[in-house]
Amino acid sequence: MTDSSKTRELFQRAMKVIPYGVNSNFRYWGEDDTLVITRGEGAYIWDADGRRYIDYRLAFGPIILGHAYPAVLEKVRQALQGGNLFAWTTPWEIEAAEHICRMCKVDKVRLTNTGTEATMHALRIARAHTGREKFIKFEGQYHGMADYFMFSTAGVARGAVGSRRSPIDVPMTSGIPKAISQYVINLPFNDPERLQATVRARWGEIAAIFVEPIMGNVASVMPAPGWLETIRSLCDEYGIVMVMDEVKTGFRIAMGGAQEYFGVQADLVTYAKALGNGFPIAAIAGKEEVMMTIEPGHMAHGGTYSGHAVGAAAAVATLEVLEAEPVLETINQRGQMLMSGIGEILAEAGVPGVVVGVPSMFGILLGTDQEPQDFRDYTAGDADLYERMAMGLIRRGVQPDADGREPWFLCYSLSEQDVAQTLTAFEEALKEAKG
Ligand SMILES: Cc1ncc(COP(=O)(O)O)c(C=O)c1O
Numbered sequence: 001m002t003d004s005s006k007t008r009e010l011f012q013r014a015m016k017v018i019p020y021g022v023n024s025n026f027r028y029w030g031e032d033d034t035l036v037i038t039r040g041e042g043a044y045i046w047d048a049d050g051r052r053y054i055d056y057r058l059a060f061g062p063i064i065l066g067h068a069y070p071a072v073l074e075k076v077r078q079a080l081q082g083g084n085l086f087a088w089t090t091p092w093e094i095e096a097a098e099h100i101c102r103m104c105k106v107d108k109v110r111l112t113n114t115g116t117e118a119t120m121h122a123l124r125i126a127r128a129h130t131g132r133e134k135f136i137k138f139e140g141q142y143h144g145m146a147d148y149f150m151f152s153t154a155g156v157a158r159g160a161v162g163s164r165r166s167p168i169d170v171p172m173t174s175g176i177p178k179a180i181s182q183y184v185i186n187l188p189f190n191d192p193e194r195l196q197a198t199v200r201a202r203w204g205e206i207a208a209i210f211v212e213p214i215m216g217n218v219a220s221v222m223p224a225p226g227w228l229e230t231i232r233s234l235c236d237e238y239g240i241v242m243v244m245d246e247v248k249t250g251f252r253i254a255m256g257g258a259q260e261y262f263g264v265q266a267d268l269v270t271y272a273k274a275l276g277n278g279f280p281i282a283a284i285a286g287k288e289e290v291m292m293t294i295e296p297g298h299m300a301h302g303g304t305y306s307g308h309a310v311g312a313a314a315a316v317a318t319l320e321v322l323e324a325e326p327v328l329e330t331i332n333q334r335g336q337m338l339m340s341g342i343g344e345i346l347a348e349a350g351v352p353g354v355v356v357g358v359p360s361m362f363g364i365l366l367g368t369d370q371e372p373q374d375f376r377d378y379t380a381g382d383a384d385l386y387e388r389m390a391m392g393l394i395r396r397g398v399q400p401d402a403d404g405r406e407p408w409f410l411c412y413s414l415s416e417q418d419v420a421q422t423l424t425a426f427e428e429a430l431k432e433a434k435g
Helices: 006-018 070-081 091-104 117-131 176-183 194-205 227-238 257-262 310-322 327-347 383-395 417-435
Strands: 037-041 043-049 050-055 108-111 135-137 185-188 206-209 239-244 270-272 283-287 353-358 361-366
Touching: 037 239, 050 070, 050 417, 070 206, 091 108, 091 270, 091 283, 108 117, 108 310, 108 417, 117 135, 117 206, 117 239, 117 270, 117 283, 135 176, 135 194, 176 185, 194 206, 194 227, 206 227, 227 239, 239 257, 257 270, 310 327, 327 353, 327 361, 327 417, 361 383, 383 417
Parallel strands: 135 185, 135 206, 206 239, 239 270
Antiparallel strands: 037 043, 043 050, 108 283, 270 283, 353 361
């Protein structure tokens, strides 16, 4: 047995002053398994007992380059020398916005701090732009912690979402006013007929269709061919604002995110995570006409910390490295090795399983050979087997999330040697988990 005494001692201290010892519920894995991390560098993190892990959680996706990445730290230090926040525009913000406009082919950008702030404001902009109040989202998709979005996310029981013909909007948490559910319409992902029927019947009420282009909170389930195009054309036909939530896919699956990868341009896009390599910076971006709905005194977007120098400088540095170096090519090559290596190990072990998504963020379903098309399909997989396998990997120094809905994320610092070590550990952990 490895010694976990320092980690456990620190976690007990945390539990005394922080509910469940964590600052975000998603990080709580129980009293025995929640880690305390003291350091990260490149593709690795170390816990308080000095154990090293190859990190595939990457803080739920933001770390695109690697932990403590020197070029990002250097620019952040430079920014900090001049102070962080002034409630005036800074050159850092201008530079960050110029990068985003160029890379993502959007006209205008407003910076925020978190993905939640970005999606929350995107919804307000869409409502103000259309004069309509409701919006469509897809089951299993997560758009942050604002009340409006917290229905039928991947955190609710599969059985609770009802029949495909008449989906139920299920709250993910206590504490949300019941009345708010009247503003959200949850539909199955990749189901164009149901979407068309709903939009044709109710378009006059619908301000926006929110979509994660890849299901970043359901094991990276991919959009079926034509799915995003269907959303685009319905939005065009009925004057609905298409909002692509690229909080997980942005600056990760392609330089211009999912818009570039799938060749579909939304009206509004939300970015966060990979934009700042771990620093708190996010953005709402999009077409001139829709973004200019924001108007001082009339349509509110704001925040004391929006565009602070540290976050904006981190974005500038991260995007500079993305543009100057073969970041995504390298990640894709390593990710491809992992995806095909894992597929081969599953086949050799005779364990049914599918590896879905893209090399920079992919998911693994065990216990089924069917590629899932939506949240409803995802539950056909064997989540318990996946969790046992993931915990076995963690004991071997390889850290994906224990929850199979969370994709494996890759960073630029991950080496081929790390990939080889991961595949060896995967083979052992799978064998142990299936018993
Ligand atoms: C697709 C998506 N949108 C929005 C959010 C919310 O972002 P944040 O946690 O920065 O508020 C997340 C977080 O995981 C996400 O995955």
